[in-house]
Amino acid sequence: MEHKRPFLLGLIGGVGAGKSTVLSFLEKHYHFHVIQTDLTARRLLEPGEAAYEKVVSLLGPGVLGPDGSIDRTAMAGMIFKDPTKRQAVNAITHPLTWKAVMEEAYACKKCPVVIETALPSKEFRDKCDEMWYLYTSEENRTDRLMESRGYSEEKSRAIMESQAADQEFRDLADAVIDNNGSPEHTKYQVKALLKGREGIRYT
Template structure:
């Protein structure tokens, strides 16, 4: 089993890289953001802790957490972001570690956006998906409807590129074509016999 941690800033194109790894290399993909979302559903531990910390003003009429309101709070107030991160991240990493322990897959890729997270996952390698700030802002506008200022606030809350580069073993450049990404992944993985036939 090979476990890869895949990270990169918002809008870098991690989802495209994950899609290629899943579809062409049969990788089991675990997305930390999706795990966090699950853990914040009603009845789950994350939901209880977040609503206790932030109050009911972040809830929709049906009682579920309003993701847009929560996102706005997180990226406008650093104290709220740190409080939410302190609650959710330990739950996420515990869940992911259990999922890896029970997996029989040859290749597992764990995707996350925040470098400062303390996760004793035991990655074999860390990969950084890179795209220029200009490309990321354009993608966030086209794909998520984010205004430039909102995208810049999110980017400012994430690790600096130098931190990603210092902690990662490989860089996947994702500001070119899909074929260029495929070629980079093939160069990295085919040498280790990871492609499934």
């Protein structure tokens, strides 16, 4: 008899939406295996990993730090105001990242999996059993980024403008979680969405 693949959940939302709070809750109380696409992408940019040589070849030695690793701040400076370079880097990193992410997800046989990303797509949606959108207002996201990461208001707004719009997230989601209130209210919504799911229990 073929082994049934565990429940695969997609969690989408923009920068500063508070996805880490939901991921921590899912991992601790529902025993989800957590995959964050941004962390996977960072790993693939390390020396010897799949995207390293291609990105260095594209951007040149100026993208490297003293230790030979890719300086992410330098890379961000190179591509932030140059759409052509940004698209070229994305064309390298995105396919490699999603390949690694899905391989990790499908290798997990005994627990549910949640994949978090700020890059929603129909292709990703079609791979998931369900997708949730964590909605937080731009005002609250800006405040959180300024407080938690030390970003300026200008930088916070610029990053948000470069990401998918609210409606794009909503169009792909099976459920929307409002994260503008307290953490307890957010957790209540998660509990309601998972209540009665086969093989998924709160502990």
